[in-house]
Amino acid sequence: MSLWLTKGYEKVIRRGDPLWSPRSVAGGDKPLPYKNRGDFQVKNILKNIGLKIIIVSVSFALAFATGEVFFRLFKRQNIVPRYVKTGDNGIRENISDVRGKMITYDYRHEFSTNSQGFRGKKEYSLNKSSDKYRIIVLGDSVTLGHGVGDDETFSAVLERKLSLVKPTEVINMGVSGYGTAEELIQLREVGLKYSPDLVVLAYFPNDPYNNVVSRLFKLEGNKLVREKKDFVPAIFIRDRLYNVPGYSFLSQHSHVVNFVRNSFSYFFMKKLAKDNGVNTDFGRVTEKEAILTQQLIDEFIDEVRSKSIPLIILNIPLLNEGKFQSNLPLNRLKMSTDAHIVDVQDIIYAGYSSNELSYARDCHPKPLAHKLIGEWLALFTDKLMM
Numbered sequence: 001m002s003l004w005l006t007k008g009y010e011k012v013i014r015r016g017d018p019l020w021s022p023r024s025v026a027g028g029d030k031p032l033p034y035k036n037r038g039d040f041q042v043k044n045i046l047k048n049i050g051l052k053i054i055i056v057s058v059s060f061a062l063a064f065a066t067g068e069v070f071f072r073l074f075k076r077q078n079i080v081p082r083y084v085k086t087g088d089n090g091i092r093e094n095i096s097d098v099r100g101k102m103i104t105y106d107y108r109h110e111f112s113t114n115s116q117g118f119r120g121k122k123e124y125s126l127n128k129s130s131d132k133y134r135i136i137v138l139g140d141s142v143t144l145g146h147g148v149g150d151d152e153t154f155s156a157v158l159e160r161k162l163s164l165v166k167p168t169e170v171i172n173m174g175v176s177g178y179g180t181a182e183e184l185i186q187l188r189e190v191g192l193k194y195s196p197d198l199v200v201l202a203y204f205p206n207d208p209y210n211n212v213v214s215r216l217f218k219l220e221g222n223k224l225v226r227e228k229k230d231f232v233p234a235i236f237i238r239d240r241l242y243n244v245p246g247y248s249f250l251s252q253h254s255h256v257v258n259f260v261r262n263s264f265s266y267f268f269m270k271k272l273a274k275d276n277g278v279n280t281d282f283g284r285v286t287e288k289e290a291i292l293t294q295q296l297i298d299e300f301i302d303e304v305r306s307k308s309i310p311l312i313i314l315n316i317p318l319l320n321e322g323k324f325q326s327n328l329p330l331n332r333l334k335m336s337t338d339a340h341i342v343d344v345q346d347i348i349y350a351g352y353s354s355n356e357l358s359y360a361r362d363c364h365p366k367p368l369a370h371k372l373i374g375e376w377l378a379l380f381t382d383k384l385m386m
Contacts (some may be wrong), residue, residue: 104362137202290329319357
């Protein structure tokens with residue numbers, strides 16, 4: 001029972017009360033002074049909160065571990081971290097000084113970027129040496145080299161082969177997820193500052209989709225104009241996740257984390273397609289996609305030609321259900337003596353099967369494909385220099 005005393009005295013709590021606590025007192029109960037009641041309540045609350053945190057943490061860890069085992073055994077995920085961040089020009093750029101890995105059903109390889117965010121560990125000065133022939137290569141994850149090591153990209157192969165003829169630098173400026181719109185901006189804001197002697201633009205069949213959903217450019221009549229100042233899809237979230245301790249490690253090793261990320265990316269891609277009236281079947285290009293892509297490539301050609309720099313456009317096909325697909329709107333493009341459009345499937349891949357050249361599930365080119373492209377470019381560029 002509780003006993004209330006007169007003014008000037010304390011309330012005491014006896015056995016049976018909710019706040020009673022046993023004390024080591026011989027011969028019976030020792031009253032708990034009322035002035036200690038608040039401290040006692042706080043201790044109980046903190047004890048309960050701590051216990052709940054431990055239970056939740058252990059439960060989460062067990063669920064995470066169970067999910068990890070399940071995915072590793074029955075549903076392995078592609079572990080392909082997007083090493084990109086928000087750039088200064090309103091588009092994505094590669095994170096600098098990456099030393100990571102890419103792991104899928106089809107391949108496993110190291111992945112590096114230099115201090116400028118370009119693929120590989122080699123550094124390039126902004127000012128070109130007078131004795132060097134410099135090439136910049138722009139494109140998406142195919143150019144960047146998903147599926148091949150740093151020294152296996154066609155840019156790396158081109159540099160090695162052409163260096164046997166003349167001192168050469170080939171700067172791989174590929175960024176995962178780019179379309180022609182971002183590549184045009186990157187050419188103007190980054191690429192041309194490196195004073196290239198040759199520009200290589202790698203076109204891939206998902207470029208028309210990326211060009212439309214980015215909304216970086218639009219057509220006003222027959223004129224191409226800038227629409228949005230920036231396009232950095234999901235980068236706001238990604239930038240902050242990479243600041244969370246341990247996330248970078250999990251993104252490169254955890255199948256649970258990559259299942260969540262891949263699911264979100266798929267949902268986001270579908271939503272962008274729906275919102276912009278396009279589809280994710282890159283074999284069926286809408287008129288809207290074709291016209292915008294044609295205008296972007298024409299603008300790219302004009303930009304390079306105005307600087308008297310030769311241009312090579314690689315039309316790289318996509319492997320879909322065992323067959324190669326290409327959707328470059330050749331019949332719409334401006335023809336220029338300074339722009340060399342190369343049909344990679346017919347000219348470079350001829351004589352090889354799709355299984356030899358592209359990964360079946362991932363669809364990115366295999367090392368052999370990069371080797372063939374790089375060696376062909378070296379021979380072709382040698383003739384250009386002569």
